[in-house]
Amino acid sequence: MCGNEALAEAAIIAGVDAYFGYPITPQNEITAYMSKRMPEEGRVFVQSESELAAINMVFGASATGKRTMTTSSSPGISLMQEGISYLSGAELPAVVVNVMRGGPGLGNIAPSQGDYFQATRGGGHGDYRTITLGPSSVQELADCMSLAFDLADQYRMTVVVLADGFLGQMMEPVVLDKKPRRKLPPKDWALTGAEGREQNIVRSLWLGEGVLEELNYKLQAKYEQVQKNEVICEEYEVDDAEIVVVAYGIAARIVRSAVNKAREEGIKAGWIRPITLWPFPTKQINRAAEELRIFLTVEMSCGQMVEDVKLAVAGKAPVLFYGRAGGSVPSVDEVLERIRQLTIPANKQKVKSKK
Amino acid sequence: MKTVFTRTATLKDCPTHYCPGCGHGIAHRLIAEAIDELGIRGRTIGIAPVGCAVLAYDYLDVDMIEVAHGRAPAVATGMKRTNPDKIIFSYQGDGDLAAIGTAEIIHAAHRAEQLTVVFINNAVFGMTGGQMAPTTVLGQVTATTQKGREAIGEGYPLQICELLAVLPGAIYIERCSVYNPAQVRKTKKAIKHAFELQVNGAEGLSLVEVLSPCPTYWRMTPAKAMEWIEKEMTKTFPLGCLKSFELTK
Numbered sequence: 001m002c003g004n005e006a007l008a009e010a011a012i013i014a015g016v017d018a019y020f021g022y023p024i025t026p027q028n029e030i031t032a033y034m035s036k037r038m039p040e041e042g043r044v045f046v047q048s049e050s051e052l053a054a055i056n057m058v059f060g061a062s063a064t065g066k067r068t069m070t071t072s073s074s075p076g077i078s079l080m081q082e083g084i085s086y087l088s089g090a091e092l093p094a095v096v097v098n099v100m101r102g103g104p105g106l107g108n109i110a111p112s113q114g115d116y117f118q119a120t121r122g123g124g125h126g127d128y129r130t131i132t133l134g135p136s137s138v139q140e141l142a143d144c145m146s147l148a149f150d151l152a153d154q155y156r157m158t159v160v161v162l163a164d165g166f167l168g169q170m171m172e173p174v175v176l177d178k179k180p181r182r183k184l185p186p187k188d189w190a191l192t193g194a195e196g197r198e199q200n201i202v203r204s205l206w207l208g209e210g211v212l213e214e215l216n217y218k219l220q221a222k223y224e225q226v227q228k229n230e231v232i233c234e235e236y237e238v239d240d241a242e243i244v245v246v247a248y249g250i251a252a253r254i255v256r257s258a259v260n261k262a263r264e265e266g267i268k269a270g271w272i273r274p275i276t277l278w279p280f281p282t283k284q285i286n287r288a289a290e291e292l293r294i295f296l297t298v299e300m301s302c303g304q305m306v307e308d309v310k311l312a313v314a315g316k317a318p319v320l321f322y323g324r325a326g327g328s329v330p331s332v333d334e335v336l337e338r339i340r341q342l343t344i345p346a347n348k349q350k351v352k353s354k355k
Numbered sequence: 356m357k358t359v360f361t362r363t364a365t366l367k368d369c370p371t372h373y374c375p376g377c378g379h380g381i382a383h384r385l386i387a388e389a390i391d392e393l394g395i396r397g398r399t400i401g402i403a404p405v406g407c408a409v410l411a412y413d414y415l416d417v418d419m420i421e422v423a424h425g426r427a428p429a430v431a432t433g434m435k436r437t438n439p440d441k442i443i444f445s446y447q448g449d450g451d452l453a454a455i456g457t458a459e460i461i462h463a464a465h466r467a468e469q470l471t472v473v474f475i476n477n478a479v480f481g482m483t484g485g486q487m488a489p490t491t492v493l494g495q496v497t498a499t500t501q502k503g504r505e506a507i508g509e510g511y512p513l514q515i516c517e518l519l520a521v522l523p524g525a526i527y528i529e530r531c532s533v534y535n536p537a538q539v540r541k542t543k544k545a546i547k548h549a550f551e552l553q554v555n556g557a558e559g560l561s562l563v564e565v566l567s568p569c570p571t572y573w574r575m576t577p578a579k580a581m582e583w584i585e586k587e588m589t590k591t592f593p594l595g596c597l598k599s600f601e602l603t604k
């Protein structure tokens with residue numbers, strides 16, 4: 001299965017009631033797959049007239065208590081930012097998958113990680129956060145769908161699954177199974193018709209003095225809980241490493257190969273892979289920076305996550321960056337070469353290159 | 356003593372934030388009456404626009420949502436598709452529906468969504484201070500057409516009912532007004548019909564446009580504003596049913 005289809009089927013297994021989307025490469029397989037599978041399951045599929053409409057259809061379905069999602073790629077996700085801000089203000093759960101492509105503008109359709117800022121900072125207006133997951137294999141992409149829905153429902157937040165064109169198109173074996181679900185709070189806020197109860201109102205406008213400020217503090221308290229409880233990251237050979245490479249998503253797989261090769265050459269290298277990009281594994285990286293070592297961040301962008309790595313390292317160690325942008329992907333050899341340059345003293349490097 | 360008129364249950368008993376002589380309040384009451392007469396309060400979900408009626412949920416005692424400017428028909432689609440047994444209506448101004456939300460209303464109609472739309476045309480953006488709306492009539496002075504609207508450069512008034520009526524997915528389209536009691540009664544009938552169609556599962560979108568006064572930004576007294584609708588506004592926006600749909604009994 002390709003990543004796009006795997007995540008679509010995983011969403012169905014996770015109980016998505018309604019899918020809304022507008023075609024865009026490189027995620028068209030999802031829309032096509034959902035158009036076939038959702039009706040088969042007796043669930044809702046609508047091809048919307050735009051991403052603006054898609055995210056607002058999600059807004060409507062979510063407000064009635066349904067599990068709902070949309071998927072798109074970078075330019076379409078930009079159009080959804082208004083909707084995500086409203087979802088955040090109204091505290092409605094939603095899952096948004098971004099199969100990133102090269103930007104800015106129409107860019108190209110090659111894989112990219114250029115939307116990290118948009119996803120983790122919140123590309124819409126106002127003080128809000130979206131939980132952001134950065135899977136690095138088709139299996140993990142599929143697995144994170146049920147997690148995404150659970151997190152969305154538990155915290156009443158938008159969860160962004162940040163994939164890229166590579167992951168979406170790539171074929172890998174994948175096991176789709178029903179993972180145990182979280183125990184979730186009842187959706188007593190949902191709009192179901194006010195039969196026998198007072199009206200429910202879903203809103204994000206708060207005009208009274210100080211009321212919106214209160215809401216913002218409430219949201220922040222919720223975000224703190226997410227930061228406390230939901231960080232996921234993976235580490236490899238960090239303990240004795242003189243260089244730790246930080247990467248997520250498909251870039252992390254390139255890094256893994258480069259680090260393995262470096263180890264074979266006797267370079268003490270390790271890696272850290274954030275799986276939740278927000279909440280970011282700040283503590284884990286900060287802990288790794290207790291020892292004097294170099295941090296290298298590798299991304300398919302001009303350097304976005306590296307800012308979070310710097311914040312996490314907090315000046316305790318040098319943080320360097322290597323990236324390729326505009327839909328280009330760093331090669332294992334390029335990353336390995338960077339690792340060598342940063343770890344092998346200059347005089348030895350020269351000798352080596354003369355050979 | 357015999358009670359001849361009472362506030363209908365779905366209309367809340369509270370002071371209004373609307374300006375004196377504003378048409379929004381009348382439209383709210385007509386919606387509440389229609390909901391109560393059809394006995395659908397318990398399964399109705401309303402959508403408030405961005406505009407002067409953003410707080411419609413303060414007056415209408417049904418489950419309600421407030422949505423981004425113009426996006427109500429998309430939100431309504433998400434609700435109705437996942438809850439076919441619920442009655443979903445959107446309440447939208449002319450800025451909301453005919454400017455920023457034109458794509459959403461056209462496509463909801465085009466997909467034949469089973470929705471009820473109450474479209475309040477007051478020929479201005481009330482909430483933001485009386486700027487030109489797509490529905491501002493030619494020659495009308497607004498905050499952004501200070502010499503009166505000119506067709507070339509500022510555009511012709513957008514006739515939403517005429518535009519939607521050609522779409523097969525729009526099944527009931529009627530333009531009404533509230534400038535006198537007879538018109539209010541007609542509007543009530545139309546709004547109720549638009550709900551009734553949805554209750555009966557008629558396959559398509561119903562929209563009732565209401566020519567509605569904004570005395571504040573028309574810079575008129577409430578009485579003069581009503582007169583202006585009758586004498587002036589209806590020239591550009593003729594009243595009547597543009598597309599009818601009869602339920603077979």
Ligand SMILES: Cc1ncc(C[n+]2csc(CCOP(=O)(O)OP(=O)(O)O)c2C)c(N)n1
Nearest residue numbers: 405406407424448449450451479480481482
């Ligand atoms: C995206 C966005 N753009 C602009 C606004 C500002 N705004 C609020 S209401 C409104 C126009 C409302 O006019 P209309 O829909 O005619 O409603 P009325 O107040 O006349 O009833 C505008 C432009 C906004 N809230 N959101």
Ligand code: SF4
Nearest residue numbers: 373374377407481569
């Ligand atoms: S500004 Fe106009 S539309 Fe808004 S409340 Fe006042 S009269 Fe009504």
Ligand SMILES: [Mg+2]
Nearest residue numbers: 448449479481
């Ligand atoms: Mg208006």
